[in-house]
Amino acid sequence: MPRGFFIKLPTKDICPSVFISTARLRFDTASNGRRGPSLTGSVTVIRCQTGSQALIGESVGRTSSSWVISAAKYMSKPDNPPRPAAAGSAILRYGLSVVSVAISTCLTVLLEGFTFRTPLFFPAILLSTWFGGTGPGLLSVLLSVLSINFFLLEPKFKFGFGIHDIPHTISFLLGALLISWWSAARKRAEAALRDREEQLRKARDELEAKVAERTADLAQTNEQLRKEIGDRKRAEEQLRRAEAQARKVIDAIPQQIWSGPADGSLDYCNDQWRAYMGLGQEEIQGDGWQSMLHPDDRDRVLKAWRESVVNGTPYEQEERHRAADGTYRWFLCRGVPLRDGEGRIERWYGTNTDIEDRKRAEEALREQANLLNLTHDTIFVRNMNDAITYWNRGAEELYGWSRGQALGKISHELMQTVFPAPFEQIQAELLSTGRWEGELVHAKADGIQVVVASRWSLQRDEKGRPIAILETNNDMTRQKRAEEALRQAQADLAHVSRVTTMGELTASIAHEVNQPLTAVVNNANACLDLLPKGVPNVEEVREALAEIIDDTDRASAVIMRVRQLAKRAPIEKSLLDLRGVVTDVLALARYESATRRITIRTDLPQDLPLVSGDRVQLQQVLLNLVINGMDAMNTVEESKRVLTICGRRETRDGMLGALLSVQDSGTGLKPEEMDRLFEAFHTTKPQGMGMGLAISRSIIEAHGGRLWAELNQGPGATFLFSLPDAGDAAS
DSSP, X not given: OOSSOEEEEEGGGSOTTOEEEEEEEEXXXXXXXXXEEEEEEEEEEEEEEETTEEEEEEEEEXXXXXXXXXXXXXXXXXXXXXXXXXXSOHHHXXXXXXXXXXXXXXXXXXXXXXXXXXXXXXXXXXXXXXXXXXXXXXXXXXXXXXXXXXXXXXXXXXXXXXXXXXXXXXXXXXXXXXXXXXXXXXXXXXXXXXXXXXXXXXXXXXXXXHHHHHHHHHHHHHHHHHHHHHHHHHHHHHHHHHHHHHHHXXXXXXXXXXXXXXXXXXXXXXXXXXXXXXXXXXXXXXXXXXXXXXXXXXXXXXXXHHHHHHHTOOEEEEEEEEOTTSOEXXXXXXXXXEEOTTSOEEEEEEEEEEOHHHXXXXXXXXXXXXXXGGSOSEEEEEEXXXXXXXXXXXXXXXXXXXXXXXXXXXXHHHTTOBOXXXXXXXXXXHHHHSEEEEEEEEEOTTSOEEEEEEEEEEEEOTTSOEEEEEEEEEEOHHHHHHHHHHHHHHHHHHHHHHHXXXXXXXXXXXXXXXXXXXXXXXXXXXXXXXXXXXSOOHHHHHHHHHHHHHHHHHHHXXXXXXXXXXXXXXXXXXXXXXXXXXXXXXXXXHHHHHHTTOEEXXXXXXXXXXXXXXXXXXXXXXXXXXXXXXXXXXXXXXXXXXXXXXEEEEEETTEEEEEEEEEOOSSOOOGGGTTTTTSXXXXXXXXXXXXXXXXXXXXXXXXXXXXXXXXXXXXXXXXXXXXXXXXXXXO
C-alpha cells in the first residue's frame, strides 16, 4: 500500500474544469505465504482549482461514488495570474505599438474618402495588446486618439477638440479600451491555460514515473516474496523430512522413548512403548500412561515423578509396567528436563529400559544366596553401581550392620574399603575375567578395621551383560595377627642366627679391629719420635696422622658392620647394589679366610641389576653361605681351598633379575641330603644348629627371590639365590 494519507472526494464535488489523467494497473496480492487474487485498478492524477490552492493527487482504484486519492499534494498557487510571456524587450513591445498605430494612421489618411476614421485603429490596438501586453495596448489607445485628433479631425494637423467631436472620441476611446482589455484577458487566459497544461503534464510525468517505480518495487517485492515463500516451503519440507526421519529412527530404536510438556503429562510415546502397552497415541495422552503401572508401584512411582517435576531434578525409578497381554515386566525409567536459556523447563524426555532379565537374575542370585545364610562366611551381592542388593547373616555378624541398614548402600563407601590397587583396575580385571581375588581392609560399624580375603564373581544375563557381583569375604584378622607374630619370631630367630654367625667370626672381627688399632698406635708412636728431635719433620708427621685417620675409619667401618648385624631392627628395604653387599661381607670374613688358607675369588659384572631389599638381611644370607662354604673346605688340601662368588644378570619368566652364587671346592653334598637341606634344624655340621639355611631361604623368599643348591661337576657344591630387578619387584 503506498505511503501517505487518503482523501475521498465524491464524484459530484469535482469541478467541471478538473484535469484528469488515468492509467490502468494490475497488482498481485499475497497472504500467509500464498499468492492471492489480482487487483486491477486505475491510477488517476487530478488537478482542480480550490481557491488559492491546486490539489494534485494519485487515485488508486475507484468506487461507485468516489475517487480514492492517496498521497495528496498541495502546491501553492500564486495569488496573481501568471504574467504573459514577453514578446521581446520593452522597446520592441512599445515600438510595435507605435508602428502599428502609425500604419493605421497612414492607411486611414489614405483611405479617408472610402472608410470611417476609426476602424483601422482597432486592429493596431488589438495587435499591440496581444503581442505587447497591457502597457503597449494602452499606449496604442492613447496614440490612436491623438492621431485621430491631429490628422483626421478639423482643424487638421492641430490638436484640439470641438464640442461636436467629443461623442465620437469617447466612443472610440471606450471601444479601444474594451478591445485592449479583452485582448489582454484572452492572452492571460491562454497563458494560464498553457501553465496549467504544463503543470498537469509535469504532474502526469511524475505520476507515471512514480507509478512505474512503484510497479517495479511491487514486482521486486512480489519476486522476493515468491523467493521467500519458496525458501520457506523448501525449509518446511526439509524439516518435515527430518522430523519424519527422526521419528522413524526413534521408533526403530529397541528402547521405549517418551516426552511431554513441563507439567509432567505425556504427549508422545514411540512405537516400542505403544506396541508394548497395546495403546494408541491418544490413549496415553496426559495421564493415560499411568494406567499401565503395577498397583504396588503406583504410589511410589507417581510420588517420585511429581517430586522430579516440581523440583526439576532427573527422574530414575525401577518400576513394573503392564504389557498388552496383561503381564508385568520390570523397567528402569529415566527422565531428564530440557531447559531454555533462562533455566525454565520446556519439556521432559525419557526412556524405559527393560530390566526384567536382570531382576530375575538378581532374584535367582538372592535365592541362591539365602542358602548361604547357613554359613558364617560374609556374603553379599551388589549391582553394577556397587549398591548392595543382598546382605547375608554372616555379613551382619562380621560388620555389625543389619540387612535393612546395608541394602541400597554403596559397598565400598559403607565399609570404607581400602583396596590393594586402584578400584578402576580391579573393576577392569573383574569385567575381563569374571573373577577377582585379593585382600581388603574393611571398617565395621564400630569403626574397628578387619582384614578379609575377598573373592568377587561376576554374574551375567542370557545376553552376556554384567548384572551383579557376588562378593564373599573371609575374616583374616586373626590369621594376619598370627602371620605378623610369625614374622616377628622369624626376625628374632634371624637375629639370633646373625649373632651366632658373628660368634663364629669372633677371631676375624677381633683381627679386623685390632689391625687398624695397632696401626694407629704405631703411627702415634712414630709421631712422638719425630717431634722432639730438633726441627720436626712436618710432612712425615702429616702422613702418619693421615694413616691414623684411615685406620680409625677402617675400625669404625668394621664396628658398624658388626653393629648392623647384631642389632635388632625392623626390615628397611632400599635400592641395593649386590656388589656393595659382597664387599661388606668379604670385609668381615677376610681374616677368617686368611686364617683357614682359603682363596676367595669374585666375578661381579658392572651391569648387575639393582635390587630392592634390606641390606642387613642380605648380608646375613651371603655371610652364612660364605661361612658354610669355608666350613665345607676344612678337610681339603690348602691349595684347593677356593671360594668363588659370581654374579650375573638373569631373566626368569620374562622378569629381569640379579643372581649371586657361592661355589666351594669342599666335600660336597650327598644326593639324599638335597631335599632336606633347607629344613629347620637339619645340619651336616657336627656343631651346627640347622637354622642358617632355613632362615636364609625365608629371607630370600620374603624379598621375592629364591634360594637353592646345586652339586658341582667336580668337588664341592654351589649355593645360589636370585632377586628380581628393583623395577619388577616394585610392580
